[in-house]
Each structure stands twice: as C-alpha cells, then as structure tokens.
Amino acid sequence: MSAEIDRQDFAVERPKGPLVYRQSVWTRVTHWVWVVCLFFLLFSGLQIFNAHPALYIGQESGFEYDNAILRMQAFNTPEGLRGRTAVFGQTFDTTGVFGLSGPAERPNLQGFPSQLTIPSYRDLATGRVVHFFFAWVFVATLFVWFLASFVNGHLKRDIVPRGEDLRGVPADIGAHARLRFRHGRTYNPLQKLSYFVVFFVLFPLIILTGLAMSPGINAAWPWIIDIFGGRQTARTIHFVTMALLVLFFVVHLIMVIMAGPINEMRSMITGWYRTSPGTPSRKGDR
Structure with a gap:
C-alpha cells in the first residue's frame, strides 16, 4: 500500500509557471551570429598570436x-x-x-x-583574412542588436542594471551558490550585471583595441593608439579581453546546463521561456 502511494505521489506533475515570450527574434538571431563569429575570431586570433607568441x-x-x-x-x-x-x-x-x-x-x-588555430597549419595570411571578416560581421551584428534592443526595450529592461538589481546581487550570488535558480520574466541581477559588462565594456574594448592594431585605422585615427598607451599595450589588452570573453562563455555555458538546458535553449531558439511556479500570468502567456 505504501509503495502504491509513493508511486502515485511520484506521478503527480509538479506545478509549472507560465510559458512567456522572453527573447525577441533580434536577440535570438544576433546571439547565434555572435556564437559563430566568436568561434572563428578566437581560433583565427590564436593563429595571428602564434606569429609572435609574446x-x-x-x-x-x-x-x-x-x-x-x-x-x-x-x-x-x-x-x-x-x-x-x-x-x-x-x-x-x-x-x-x-x-x-x-x-x-x-x-x-x-x-x-x-x-x-584556424587554419590548423601555419598560415598567417589566411588567419588574418578569416579574423577580419568575422570581426566586421561581429561589429555589424552588434550595431543591429543595439538598435533593435533600444527600440524594443530589451536594453533598458534586461541589460542595464537598476538600483534594485545592484542591491539584489549579494542575494542572487547566495542563491546561485546554493544552486537555487529563479526563472523570471526578465534576467536576474547577476545576469544583468554580467551582460552589461560584456556589452558595454568587453565588446567595445576588444573592438577598439583591434582597431588600434590596424595600420589603416592608425593613419586615419592616430589617437586610438595613444588612448591605449601604444600598439603593444593594445595587443595585450585585446588578448586579455579575449580571455575574459572565453571565461564568460564557459561560465555562461555552465549556468545554462545547471539552470535547465532545455528551457534555456528553447528560449534562444523559439523565444519562449518556462518561468518558475508562482510567476503571475499575463496576456499572451501560454
């Protein structure tokens, strides 16, 4: 009798929060374009670095x-x-x-x-062609994302942290440390803070330092080299920024797996995201 009750309890479906439309088509498309761009930029960049590994x-x-x-x-x-x-x-x-x-x-x-490295053999010329091509695709995609996110409110709603978000960071760190993930309509404080750093610090920094290493850009805008204290300093900052973006990607991937990969991937493919139980329903939710 007890075993039967246990099976019945196990069969009871856990309550689910509403399915909300969380990611716009602009966010989803630019996200996956960046995945491809950063893949080729990283490994072609290592090909370029190997020409002088210091x-x-x-x-x-x-x-x-x-x-x-x-x-x-x-x-x-x-x-x-x-x-x-x-x-x-x-x-x-x-x-x-x-x-x-x-x-x-x-x-x-x-x-x-x-x-x-891309290519896997020593070929600096090809590595530079691949790197520069995907660098400009990356910049163009970033421009599209900023424009779309400003128009649809994604930038203000989900990226730029507000006062209550900053005050909620310690509690959010504690929740993550205990593996307690809250699936809300918008990003949690740690997500907002990390995405803000990526979009407003790391992405601009890696673009500007990349431009600072371009002879053509140096001729037109020599002040870019000066703000970084020299071409070699810009190259070092470019490398360190790349390493920080790789670290962000690794942590991001771990968080996706721990928070529920099916739900997270569905959000970035279809836009629909399953929120935690107790999330108030709104018009348009499923």
Missing part, C-alpha cells in the same frame, strides 16, 4: 626585448626540446601545450597548439 606593454617589442609580460617559446635542453611559458617573469614548463606541442617526430614550435 605580449608587451608599450610601443616596443621583439625577440631581443626582455619586457614581455607573456612569452611562449621552445628551448633546447639536455633532455631535448621543451616548451616554456613565462608570465610576469615566472617560467613554467608547458611542453605539449604551449610553446611546444604535437608528436615528437613532427613537433610544433609555436605558442598555441595547431588544434586551437
């Missing part, structure tokens, strides 16, 4: 300088070739990953392994 602060650079804050190289040792990565003067053996990778019979003496 980062500097200031105007000067070169293999003869010792002012690098990051350097990936291969060195001859009594045991054979080894890959080394130096970060702020601290050296680490990164053989097989950075500086030296690939099979022993055909080692790759480059910063990042060929599995992480």
